[in-house]
Amino acid sequence: MKIGTWFLKITIGVMFLMAVAIAIIPAPQIAIAVMSDAPKSLGFVGLMLIGGLYLVILGFLAAAWQAERLLLVIDRSDAFSRRSVKLLATIKWCVAVMAVGTLCWLPYLYVLVQQEDAPGLMFIGLCIIAVPIVMAVFLDVLQRLWAAALDYKEETDLTI
Numbered sequence: 001m002k003i004g005t006w007f008l009k010i011t012i013g014v015m016f017l018m019a020v021a022i023a024i025i026p027a028p029q030i031a032i033a034v035m036s037d038a039p040k041s042l043g044f045v046g047l048m049l050i051g052g053l054y055l056v057i058l059g060f061l062a063a064a065w066q067a068e069r070l071l072l073v074i075d076r077s078d079a080f081s082r083r084s085v086k087l088l089a090t091i092k093w094c095v096a097v098m099a100v101g102t103l104c105w106l107p108y109l110y111v112l113v114q115q116e117d118a119p120g121l122m123f124i125g126l127c128i129i130a131v132p133i134v135m136a137v138f139l140d141v142l143q144r145l146w147a148a149a150l151d152y153k154e155e156t157d158l159t160i
Contacts, residue, residue: 020061042111055097082150
């Protein structure tokens, strides 16, 4: 079990560093390119794209941090506790912030599709936007399942 959580910790750490690198290097360049290329009438749409990009990055960083904390709880053999259910809820809300951030991309994506006349691009964008939404729903189901298992465990502990 420790080897699996160790591998996950390293993977989450690497992804955390990659997200920080994206926030520092290409995200400001994307922001500059979007704002310089956008006409004045689409300035707000560009701001929504940039804000959404940073919301996704911040949501991911917070979710990765909480996932590291959850792995620490699992390493301590305390997986079925109220703390782990609370950490799952926090991760769920971090992923929900990521979903809101990706939804902020829709206006810019729509304008881009209209300019390029590529409806398939809208479908691809909607699929990308669906990923954090599906993850948030999955984490909600997992949180409820974990809470139910915890209630069952506490009930059987009291019975014995």
